[in-house]
Amino acid sequence: MTSVEFLEEGASVARPPAFNGAxxxxxxxxMLIFLxxxxxxxxxxxxxxxxxxxxxxxGDSSIPKPRSDWVSNCKIAKEMWxxxxxxxxxxxxxxxxxxxxxxxEYELFxxxxxE
Numbered sequence: 001m002t003s004v005e006f007l008e009e010g011a012s013v014a015r016p017p018a019f020n021g022a023x024x025x026x027x028x029x030x031m032l033i034f035l036x037x038x039x040x041x042x043x044x045x046x047x048x049x050x051x052x053x054x055x056x057x058x059g060d061s062s063i064p065k066p067r068s069d070w071v072s073n074c075k076i077a078k079e080m081w082x083x084x085x086x087x088x089x090x091x092x093x094x095x096x097x098x099x100x101x102x103x104x105e106y107e108l109f110x111x112x113x114x115e
Contacts, residue, residue: 017030035043045051053070056060071087074080088097 003073007066016034017027019027019031032043035046055065071080071083074083090098
């Protein structure tokens with residue numbers, strides 16, 4: 001077999017290398033390189049298995065989070081954006097409370113520095 005036979009299909013950065021049943025080790029290395037070039041996260045998912053979000057169970061255990069609670073169940077990009085924003089930044093009331101707390105801490109710090 002020549003190297004041309006290996007590269008007949010999948011010789012593009014947009015397509016994975018095709019496995020034709022021969023030269024597995026060569027194909028495996030090319031596939032690992034392809035997956036890593038796409039994303040390290042994809043390579044890790046292939047090697048380690050997919051990441052499944054979990055929630056605290058009893059004791060030190062954790063249980064898989066129901067799919068209905070995953071962010072990826074959003075139907076449109078706007079819904080996903082809003083969910084992520086609320087999850088990581090909080091609602092407007094939470095933001096206001098954080099600002100008030102930080103301002104209070106700053107005032108206390110400033111008072112202590114001038115004593």
